[in-house]
Amino acid sequence: MPQYYQLSILVLTGIFISQSTCFVRIAQGQIPRQITGQLILDRDQIEQPQEIFVIEQRGTTGTAPAFLFFPIPLLTMTVSMAGMAMMTMAMMTMMSSDTSSGTSVVVGSAPISVTLPTTQVAAQTTPCVPSCPEGYVLLNDRSASPNCYYFNQMFGITWQNVRDRCATTPGAYLWRPNSEAEANAVRDTFNIPNNEIVWTGAQDSAESGNFAFIIDIGPFSFENPPFGTVSDTDLEDFCVSIRYSTTVTPSIWTWAKQDCNDSPSFVCELPTTLTCQ
Numbered sequence: 001m002p003q004y005y006q007l008s009i010l011v012l013t014g015i016f017i018s019q020s021t022c023f024v025r026i027a028q029g030q031i032p033r034q035i036t037g038q039l040i041l042d043r044d045q046i047e048q049p050q051e052i053f054v055i056e057q058r059g060t061t062g063t064a065p066a067f068l069f070f071p072i073p074l075l076t077m078t079v080s081m082a083g084m085a086m087m088t089m090a091m092m093t094m095m096s097s098d099t100s101s102g103t104s105v106v107v108g109s110a111p112i113s114v115t116l117p118t119t120q121v122a123a124q125t126t127p128c129v130p131s132c133p134e135g136y137v138l139l140n141d142r143s144a145s146p147n148c149y150y151f152n153q154m155f156g157i158t159w160q161n162v163r164d165r166c167a168t169t170p171g172a173y174l175w176r177p178n179s180e181a182e183a184n185a186v187r188d189t190f191n192i193p194n195n196e197i198v199w200t201g202a203q204d205s206a207e208s209g210n211f212a213f214i215i216d217i218g219p220f221s222f223e224n225p226p227f228g229t230v231s232d233t234d235l236e237d238f239c240v241s242i243r244y245s246t247t248v249t250p251s252i253w254t255w256a257k258q259d260c261n262d263s264p265s266f267v268c269e270l271p272t273t274l275t276c277q
Contacts, residue, residue: 176201199266231256
């Protein structure tokens with residue numbers, strides 16, 4: 001900052017000297033002839049200067065050291081302008097150092113509020129929505145399950161046929177009911193009639209009395225089902241079905257052992273994928 005102050009003093013001084021005052025060197029004892037706006041020296045001047053002679057445009061002449069003729073008002077104005085220039089440059093410097101938010105610049109004792117532009121790059125957000133392959137749908141109550149489901153009332157196919165049919169869609173599997181809320185949402189979405197038997201993905205493949213869901217080998221126990229109640233537990237069957245039974249009061253979801261060669265309705269389940277547009 002000091003170099004700007006010195007530069008402003010030199011520039012203003014030069015302008016004043018060039019426009020208002022002429023400085024010349026004359027020989028001792030010589031008085032030049034004055035013509036308005038010009039200075040003409042006698043031919044017999046000698047070149048050894050002793051004093052500075054000043055001629056101002058208003059016609060005043062005299063001899064004095066050069067520094068005494070620098071106008072005091074101009075000096076005051078120069079200092080004031082230099083101060084203003086310093087304040088302006090200080091403000092510009094502070095503004096250039098912070099281009100992201102508003103700030104306050106303090107000049108002297110009075111703060112000046114300066115609002116600076118905020119550069120923001122809007123984040124490009126692509127909406128992503130859950131999607132299901134053809135034939136599969138989301139449940140009406142997605143809070144019960146976010147997965148996709150497929151319902152088929154085709155009769156005449158066995159548990160093994162149904163399992164393979166679900167597997168034709170990559171990632172899909174025979175239904176694994178996890179909660180009563182999910183079972184209710186599946187029934188409501190597909191309008192499955194009351195008491196209609198539906199295959200589940202639970203089976204005793206080793207016919208050892210130990211049932212498990214084929215998708216994750218998660219154990220299934222008739223003594224402690226995920227929800228609802230059980231029936232027909234004494235049968236020597238190795239597949240598991242479920243139905244919403246209204247033959248009892250109150251109505252309840254009922255799990256049962258089922259002959260694997262029977263052909264009830266079935267539901268396929270598939271984890272949801274997100275499609276971004």
